[in-house]
Every structure is written in structure tokens, then in C-alpha cells.
Amino acid sequence: MSTETSTETGTDLDAIVIGAGFGGIYMLHKLRDQLGLRARALEKGGGVGGTWYFNRYPGAKSDTEGFVYRYSFDDDLLADWDWSTRYLDQPDVLAYLEHVVERFDLARDIQLGTEVTRATFDEDEARWHVTTAAGERFTCRYLVTALGLLARTNIPDIPGLDDFAGRLVHTNAWPDDLDLRGQRVGVIGTGSTGTQFIVAAAPLAEHLTVFQRSPQYSVPSGNGPVDQAEVDETKRNFGTIWEQVRGSVVAFGFEESDVATMSVSAEERERVFQENWDKGNGFRFMFGTFNDIATDPDANAAAAAFIRSKIAEIVDDPETARKLTPTDLYAKRPLCNEGYYETFNRDDVTLVALRENPIERITARGVRTADGVEHALDVLVLATGFDAVDGNYRAMDLRGRGGQHIDEHWAEGPTSFLGVSVAGFPNMFMILGPNGPFTNLPPSIEAQVDWIGELVRRAEESGAAAVEPTQDAEDRWTDTCREIADMTLFPQADSWIFGANIPGKRNAVMFYMAGHAAYRQQLSDVADAGYEGFVMSDREAAAS
Numbered sequence: 327m328s329t330e331t332s333t334e335t336g337t338d339l340d341a342i343v344i345g346a347g348f349g350g351i352y353m354l355h356k357l358r359d360q361l362g363l364r365a366r367a368l369e370k371g372g373g374v375g376g377t378w379y380f381n382r383y384p385g386a387k388s389d390t391e392g393f394v395y396r397y398s399f400d401d402d403l404l405a406d407w408d409w410s411t412r413y414l415d416q417p418d419v420l421a422y423l424e425h426v427v428e429r430f431d432l433a434r435d436i437q438l439g440t441e442v443t444r445a446t447f448d449e450d451e452a453r454w455h456v457t458t459a460a461g462e463r464f465t466c467r468y469l470v471t472a473l474g475l476l477a478r479t480n481i482p483d484i485p486g487l488d489d490f491a492g493r494l495v496h497t498n499a500w501p502d503d504l505d506l507r508g509q510r511v512g513v514i515g516t517g518s519t520g521t522q523f524i525v526a527a528a529p530l531a532e533h534l535t536v537f538q539r540s541p542q543y544s545v546p547s548g549n550g551p552v553d554q555a556e557v558d559e560t561k562r563n564f565g566t567i568w569e570q571v572r573g574s575v576v577a578f579g580f581e582e583s584d585v586a587t588m589s590v591s592a593e594e595r596e597r598v599f600q601e602n603w604d605k606g607n608g609f610r611f612m613f614g615t616f617n618d619i620a621t622d623p624d625a626n627a628a629a630a631a632f633i634r635s636k637i638a639e640i641v642d643d644p645e646t647a648r649k650l651t652p653t654d655l656y657a658k659r660p661l662c663n664e665g666y667y668e669t670f671n672r673d674d675v676t677l678v679a680l681r682e683n684p685i686e687r688i689t690a691r692g693v694r695t696a697d698g699v700e701h702a703l704d705v706l707v708l709a710t711g712f713d714a715v716d717g718n719y720r721a722m723d724l725r726g727r728g729g730q731h732i733d734e735h736w737a738e739g740p741t742s743f744l745g746v747s748v749a750g751f752p753n754m755f756m757i758l759g760p761n762g763p764f765t766n767l768p769p770s771i772e773a774q775v776d777w778i779g780e781l782v783r784r785a786e787e788s789g790a791a792a793v794e795p796t797q798d799a800e801d802r803w804t805d806t807c808r809e810i811a812d813m814t815l816f817p818q819a820d821s822w823i824f825g826a827n828i829p830g831k832r833n834a835v836m837f838y839m840a841g842h843a844a845y846r847q848q849l850s851d852v853a854d855a856g857y858e859g860f861v862m863s864d865r866e867a868a869a870s
Contacts, residue, residue, distance in 0.1 A: 337464045337465075338453075338464070338466070339364050339366055339465070340363035340364045340365060340466060340467055340468065341468040342366055342367075342368060342466040342468075342469055342470070343365060343368070343472055344367075344470070344473060345368075345369060345376055345471070345474060346367045346369035346427075346472075347375060347376020347377055347378065347379075347472060347474055348376065348768055348771050349376075349472035349757035350367050350369065350376065350472035351367075351374060351426055352772065352775045353470050353472055353757060354366075354432055354435060354436065355432060356778075356779040357470070357779070358432075358435060361779060361783055361786070363782075366436070366437060366464075367432075367437065367472075368464075369436055369437065369439075370439070372438055373420075374423055374424060374427050374436060374438075375420045375423045375424070376472070376474050377474055377476060378416055378420045378423060380498050380499060380500075381416060381497060381498055381500070382502075383523050383709075384526035384527050384530065385526025386415070386416035386519075387416060388413055388414045388419055389413065389547060389607070389661070390413075390609075390767075391412055391413060391578065391579050391607065392409040392411065392413055392552075393567070394567070394578065394766060397426065397768060397772060398564075398768075398772060401564075404561065407425065408557055409552060409557060410551060411549060411550065412550055440458050440462070441458060441459040442459075443459050443722060443723060444456070444457040444723040444724075445723070445724050445725070446724075446729070447751065451465075452467070452752070452753070452791040453467055454466050454468075456469070467791075468753050468755070468782055469753060469755070470754075470755045470757065471719070471754065471757065472757040473719060475714060475715055475758045475767065476711070476712040476714055478713040478718045478721060479496050479498045479499065479712060480717075481496065481708065482708065482710050483829070484514075484685055484687070484688055485687040485688065486688035486689055487688050489687075489689060490688050490692075491691065492692075492703055492704045492706060493705045493706070494708070495705070496708040496710070497519045497520075497707060498712070506530040507531075508531075508532050509530075509531055510535075510704045511531040511532075511534050511535070511703065511707065512534075512535040512703040512706045512707065513536055513537065513706075513707040514537040514539070514685075514706070514708055515537075515539060515708065515711065516538045516541070516542050517542070517709065518661055519709045520536075520709030521542060521661055521666050522663060523707065523709050524536055524669055525664065525666055525669055527707075528669045528674070528675050533674045533675075533676070534672075534674065534676070535703065536675065537678050537680055539680050539681070540652070540681075540820075541650050541653075541679075542661055543633045543652050543658070543661065544608070544633075545607070545608055545611045545660075546603060546606040546664060546665075547608075548605050548607060549606070567579065572843065572846060574842055575613060575765075575841035575842060575843065576613050576764075576766060576841065577766040577770065577842040578607070578610065578765075580607070580610050580614050581614070582613045583614055584617050585616050585617060586617060586618050586622070586625070587618055587628055587629070588622070588624055588625060588628075595616075595632075598615050599628075603636065606662060608659075608661045611662070612629070612660045616629075620814050620815055620816065621813060621814050621815060626656050626815055629656050630652070630656040634651050637651050638651070640667040640668055641670055646670050649677055649682075650667060650677065654819060654820075655818055657814070657816050657818060658821040658823065676701075680695075683697050714825070714827075715740060715759075715760050716740035716760055719740070719759075720732060720736070726751035726754070727752070732748070735751075738832070739832050739834030739835075740759075740761075741760060741761065741800055741803075742756065742803065743800040743803045743859055743860075744761075744777075744795075744803060744849060744852065745761050745762025745838060746759060746774055747794065748794075748795070749796060749797040749799070751794065752792035752794040753792055753793055754794075755781075757774050757775060758771065758774070760836055761804065761807040761835060761836065761837060762774065763845040764823075764837035764838065764839050766842075770842060770845065773842075773845065777849045777853065780853060781793060781853075781857060781860070788862060789864070791863060791864050792861075792862070793857075793860055795860050796859060796860070798859075799859030799860070802859075804835070807837070808835045811835045811837070811839050814839055816839065823837060824836060
């Protein structure tokens with residue numbers, strides 16, 4: 327079954343995985359060690375880890391509790407790896423992923439420093455032809471894209487950006503030699519990354535200036551040390567824990583509420599909000615308090631009002647508190663931080679609300695705003711996020727049947743079948759592709775990798791040359807994801823979840839929002855129906 331040959335035109339493999347983050351690492355293990363295919367992962371970074379290799383900015387951490395921000399596919403791996411804090415900092419996550427690579431001897435089939443720039447499906451051969459930035463060429467039967475949900479850097483178009491004489495950095499490419507101590511630091515952006523950076527950078531910088539594009543609803547994370555007794559108890563209960571995770575909505579390791587917000591008294595609502603504020607975690611606050619905050623306007627307003635009251639209570643200066651207080655729906659990706667609002671009580675932190683006082687241009691010395699003030703800076707940090715979900719796909723010369731570029735197929739917005747495949751792109755499977763689940767990512771990655779692996783196994787056993795979804799199946803899945811999203815309040819907020827952070831990007835549904843358990847059921851239903859919605863064809867049929 328396994329074949330690798332080297333020819334004058336390149337290296338022939340059974341499967342290529344693009345990326346070596348959470349998704350790519352497990353996919354390589356699945357294809358190579360469990361299916362017996364000759365597989366290789368091509369990773370553009372200088373090390374494994376994906377998001378956790380590139381995002382090394384101060385404060386970078388997972389906002390999922392560490393006991394479920396890991397793989398569950400191997401019981402011994404679960405039993406052997408410890409943690410010491412409730413949330414995992416970037417170095418901890420990276421060390422974990424490096425350990426997994428070493429444990430399963432995957433490094434020998436991971437090629438680092440290798441950026442894939444082109445991938446084209448050859449219909450006559452029913453093979454993918456893959457080219458790297460260095461000119462290396464590969465062919466493979468199966469192409470799996472583990473490009474990362476949040477990986478394509480978004481650099482905003484701000485006048486004068488190239489004029490800045492200090493250090494200009496994006497959080498997705500943090501340099502090893504940058505020390506913020508004693509520096510005048512400015513940061514643009516207050517999303518998940520920006521808020522983490524602000525909390526960590528304020529105690530380091532001589533002065534921190536925060537250029538806030540949109541005020542955020544943020545709740546405490548509840549981060550802190552975890553003792554060995556708690557770790558050991560969690561490990562003893564991992565079977566029950568992961569059963570609950572797989573049967574849950576957001577897969578964050580807590581029980582989602584089944585109580586409607588307005589079904590209880592105002593006093594009870596306040597008690598529940600306060601209890602979960604004290605426990606911490608953004609997803610817990612949105613989904614663990616009541617069951618309709620993301621769907622019912624009155625429930626959403628009650629949760630938003632509670633967070634606004636906390637901002638007023640925490641922030642000393644009323645004008646700063648006003649600028650920090652959101653007035654829109656509480657319907658973006660839930661955020662949590664330890665001490666975010668408290669940070670703005672520091673004398674060495676300045677808040678600039680860009681909706682009221684926009685950036686006029688970047689100068690050699692810093693940032694000049696519309697009020698004429700030039701904010702002098704030594705370091706300017708762009709915490710401006712990502713061209714999420716489809717950005718890395720569009721940046722690649724990715725072509726399916728008839729040479730169709732993925733941009734053409736996605737002219738009306740990114741689509742897929744089940745978040746893992748695209749019509750007209752045979753034998754290409756995506757991990758966290760468009761319209762995949764909106765959850766804690768490692769459990770969803772595992773669900774997708776396991777499912778892709780079984781589909782590849784079926785194709786291998788049947789001798790199929792090509793496997794691809796029908797356009798009708800993709801259209802129906804797209805409609806399903808839109809219908810579910812429209813049942814929620816999320817589409818009513820300007821958010822990267824729908825591409826709103828990228829100027830000119832078409833608003834599109836990017837996620838399946840019915841939850842992790844429902845998504846796993848969808849995958850199971852398709853498989854149990856003989857992979858309904860997919861066509862498996864022999865070489866002659868594949869070519870035609």
C-alpha cells in the first residue's frame with residue numbers, strides 16, 4: 327500500500343499534509359502509523375506547532391482549560407503529560423506538541439522550513455502535484471490541508487505604516503530579540519490576541535498606548551496554579567471527561583446550561599452570572615450560565631449588562647470606563663483574561679478609542695491621531711488578527727479539476743462539505759476548513775482527522791482513484807450552516823467569525839454552529855450512509 331519514489335520531476339508519496347500544528351501532527355500519525363501510507367508533512371515554520379510556533383508574543387496562551395486543550399486519541403499520552411496551571415501558556419502548548427512529535431517518531435516525516443505555494447490536481451493521473459517556495463516538487467494521491475484556522479496574518483492598510491522608525495511587529499511573527507522592558511509600546515487591536523498582550527505588556531513597558539478599534543466584552547479567565555492532586559484526579563476521570571466533551575456543544579470541558587435566562591428571577595440571573603464570573607472562562611460565561619445568551623436578544627442583553635456593570639465597577643476613571651464599554655451585542659467569540667480592565671487603572675497605560683479619534687497616519691516617531699496628537703513610540707505592535715479560515719487557502723495557488731483556482735470556487739464566499747472537503751477538488755481534505763465546528767479546537771480536529779482517515783481507508787480498500795463531494799452536497803451543507811448561524815445572534819455582530827475584520831471581504835458563514843456533538847453526529851450519519859454526498863471513482867472515471 328505504501329509507496330515513495332524519487333524521479334527527475336520530484337518525490338512521489340501516498341499523502342502530503344500541509345502544516346504541522348495540532349491538525350497536521352495527528353493527521354500524519356493517522357496516515358502513516360495507522361493506515362500504513364507513505365506520508366509527509368510540509369511545514370513552513372522552523373519548528374512544529376503551527377499557531378503555537380508563530381504566536382510567541384507576551385501573554386500568548388490558550389483560553390481553553392489545559393486539561394481539554396490536548397489530544398485524547400491515546401490514553402497513555404493523556405496519562406503521562408502533566409500541567410501546572412489552569413490555562414497553558416504558549417511555551418507549554420509548544421512543548422506538548424513537540425513531545426507528541428517525539429513520542430510517535432513523527433519528525434522523520436516532517437519537513438520544516440517548507441512553504442507550499444502551489445498544489446494542482448492532475449485529472450489524468452488522479453494525483454496532486456505540489457510545489458514549494460524553494461522549487462521542490464512532490465506528487466501524492468491524498469492532499470490534506472492543515473493550514474490553521476487563524477494563521478494568515480492581517481496587516482491593516484494604515485497610511486505611513488512603512489515610515490515608522492521603531493520596531494514594527496505583528497503578534498503572529500514575534501521576534502525572539504524583542505524586549506519590551508523600558509520601551510514605549512503601542513498596540514493596535516483588542517481582540518483575543520490584543521487583550522492577552524495588553525495584560526502582559528503593561529507591567530513590562532515604560533508606557534503602553536492601546537489603540538482600541540472595538541471595545542470588548544471580556545470576563546476573567548480564573549487562571550491560577552493547579553496542584554498535582556488535582557492533576558491526578560483529573561487523569562483518573564479522563565474517560566468520563568472526554569465522553570462529556572464529545573457530547574457537549576462547545577467541547578470546553580464544562581456542562582453547558584439548559585436553563586433559559588428569562589425563566590429565572592433577576593436575582594437568580596445575577597447570582598449565576600456572578601458565580602461564573604468568579605469561576606472564569608469566556609465560553610463558560612456565554613454557554614455555562616444560561617442556554618440562550620447566543621440566541622435570545624433579551625438574554626444577551628442581560629449578560630451584556632452584567633459585564634458592563636463590571637467594567638464600571640473595576641475601572642477607576644469614568645471616561646476610560648466609557649471608552650472600554652461595548653454597546654453592541656455580546657455576540658463575538660467570547661474572551662477571557664486575568665485583569666484586563668484592571669490594566670487600564672495603571673498610570674502608565676493610555677487608551678485611545680479609534681472610533682472617536684481615528685489614526686490619521688503612522689509617522690517615523692509613532693502614531694498620529696485625528697486630534698493632532700503624535701503618540702511617540704519605540705515599538706508598534708499589530709494585534710490585528712488574521713484573514714481567518716480561508717485566508718491561507720486563497721494565498722496559495724490551489725487548483726482542482728479543470729485548473730479551477732480555489733478563489734473561483736469560493737467567489738461567493740468559502741464553502742465546503744462538512745468542513746473537510748470541496749467539490750471539484752478530489753482527494754483533498756481540509757482540517758478546520760470553512761464551515762467546520764465552532765468549538766474548542768483539539769476535539770474537533772480529532773473528530774475530523776479520524777473521519778478523514780476512515781474515508782481514506784475506505785478509498786484504499788475499494789481501489790478508488792478519486793474521492794470528492796458532489797456540488798449538491800456542498801450546497802446543502804452551506805445552506806445548513808447559514809440556517810443555523812441565522813438562528814443565533816452572531817451574524818448581527820461585526821466579527822472575524824464572518825470575515826468582517828478584512829476590508830472588502832465578503833460576509834460569509836465560516837462555521838457550523840450547532841455544536842460539537844451535533845457535528846460529530848453529522849459526520850457519523852454521512853459515514854453510516856456509505857459516505858453519502860461523496861463520489862468514489864476509478865482512474866478513468868476520475869479523469870472524465
